[in-house]
Every structure is written in C-alpha cells, then in structure tokens.
Amino acid sequence: MKTLYFIVFSISLLFLSCEGPKPKDIRNEYLRNNLSDADYQKGKELLHKMQEAYGGKNNWLDKKQARFVQVADWYGNNIIGRWDTLPQIFEMISELGEDNSSLILKNGPTQGTYWAIKNGETFSKEEGKEVKEENETMKDKLLFKNYWFQFPFRISEAEHIIYAGQEKVGEKDYELIYAIWGSEEANAEYDQFILYLDPATFFIEYLYFTVRDKARILALSARFDDFKSIDNISLPHSQFVTKGKPGADGLKFHENHYLEIEWLP
Numbered sequence: 237m238k239t240l241y242f243i244v245f246s247i248s249l250l251f252l253s254c255e256g257p258k259p260k261d262i263r264n265e266y267l268r269n270n271l272s273d274a275d276y277q278k279g280k281e282l283l284h285k286m287q288e289a290y291g292g293k294n295n296w297l298d299k300k301q302a303r304f305v306q307v308a309d310w311y312g313n314n315i316i317g318r319w320d321t322l323p324q325i326f327e328m329i330s331e332l333g334e335d336n337s338s339l340i341l342k343n344g345p346t347q348g349t350y351w352a353i354k355n356g357e358t359f360s361k362e363e364g365k366e367v368k369e370e371n372e373t374m375k376d377k378l379l380f381k382n383y384w385f386q387f388p389f390r391i392s393e394a395e396h397i398i399y400a401g402q403e404k405v406g407e408k409d410y411e412l413i414y415a416i417w418g419s420e421e422a423n424a425e426y427d428q429f430i431l432y433l434d435p436a437t438f439f440i441e442y443l444y445f446t447v448r449d450k451a452r453i454l455a456l457s458a459r460f461d462d463f464k465s466i467d468n469i470s471l472p473h474s475q476f477v478t479k480g481k482p483g484a485d486g487l488k489f490h491e492n493h494y495l496e497i498e499w500l501p
Contacts, residue, residue, distance in 0.1 A: 259452040261422035262430060262444055266401030267414055278399035279413050282433065283392055286413070289438035290388045291469035297389075299469070301500040302330045304385060305342065310490040316450075317490065318373050320344040329500070330382045333390070337382040353378040384475070384492075388440060391429065396420050400430055405442060405483035411435055424452060432482055439463055439470070442482035456489060457482045466497050473497070 287293045308324045310317030317324075321344025328339040338352035350361040351374040358378070360369040383390060398420070400412035410432040417426040425448065432442035443458040456479055460472035473494040480486030 257453045259422045259424050259448060260446050260455050262428050262446060262455050263414065263422070264400060264403065267398065271398065275399040279397045282399060282411060283397055283413055286433055286438045286440065287389060287392065289470070293389050293392065296469055297333050299332055299499040302332060302385070303498050303500055304328055304330070304494050305496040306381070307493050307495060308490065311488065320346045328381055330385055332386060335379055335382060337378050339378060351378060391415050403432065405432065409435065410441070424448060444482055455480065457486065467499055471497060
C-alpha cells in the first residue's frame, strides 16, 4: 500500500508543477507577524556564525574545487528519481562558489557516462572530447547536486536573510534562519528555505524548503547527519529528505550519502 501511495504521489508531482495552485508558503508565525529591523541583522549574524562553524566561507572558497562520490537512493522510485539506476553512484567535480560542475556515473547500465555543465550549457563526451548536448535531466542533476554540496556557503547569496525565531524538533530547540530571493513572501519564482541550526554547534541539522520548479505546493525537509571535517571544513556526509516539516515523520523521498570528499589543488 505504501509503495502504491508513493507511485500515485510521484505521478501527481508532474501536474503540480503546472500553473494554477498558489505557491506553498512555509513562513512561520514569527516571520509573518513579529519582524523588526533587529531580525534582519540577527539573521545575517547568525548565518555568518553558521558558516564560521563549518570552517569559514573564505577558507572554503580558497579550496577552489572539490571532488566527491555520492550514492543517491530514491528507494527504487525512478519516476521522480530520474537516474539510470537506483541507487545511483556518481563522482562529481564541483567548482566552489559556482554552478559549473561535471560528473561520471559509477554504476548501472550507463556506467562511465560523463556529463558537465559550463555557463548554463550541458556537455557529454565523444571519443574523449567534450561536446555540447542538451539534456534537461542531467542539467538539473548537475545544478542541484553541486548546489546541495555547497549549500551552507552558497545560501548566503540569498537576497533576503532573516532571523525566524526558535522551534523545537524532538527535544531540541533550534535557531531558525529564513532565506529567499525576490519578495520576502512566498512567490512562484524562488524557493523558500528555513535553516534549523543546532544552538550548540551552529550546524544546519534540518532544512525546510520548497521546490517551485517541481511542485509549487510541495514542501520538504532535509535532515543532515554524520558531520566530518575535511581539511578544516565540516560537512554532513548523509542527507535524508522527507515530505513536510522537520520532525513530522513525513513520507520518505530519498537519501544521499557521501562516500568520499576531497579538495582538489
């Protein structure tokens, strides 16, 4: 029954991305009613403290490039997973602070296949040479996988960064930061993000976010775990994505695990 529900739900996402429903608004009561000038300043200060806890944005940018191997597991559901096999293992080269990246598939029927994105254009390889080839699925994969890897540092690019109060998940009280582009309110073009910071470590343990380009009324949570330091930069090595708010025990979507992470010279 659960598998059937997941399939029906996945198919429905194909229709929810169309024009029509009002975009999901994940702002809490604090953001809707209690904002003052101090909350804008506190949001930026808290975000800076978070980035320092991860190792510092300047230190991260000094690394220039990263290589990582990840296993992406969509629990056998490739309607929304859109990989060549599941779980999919891939190796990515990420240009830090940029959208440019490349990946090689490490398993499945197209093992060894290469894809890259450079300045918004996708490339494959033929006879060892890069050739421009449009592929919207792989463009999405390259952009999202690269951005998620860089998220603690790239999120500071958001136009609006605001303190969002505190919220309890389980037995822990988290400090919240809200980030969005465009208007501060929910809008159809840009995603909303609420970062849940552990007050002891200032790491992002949960992220509540929208996925406007897939389903404008959908909101998901990511839980980050298994933090490890690589040359003074701390990063989570596991991500678990579910439907709904953090701590709501929502439907499981997928999970990602980093098998290797290294900085390139």
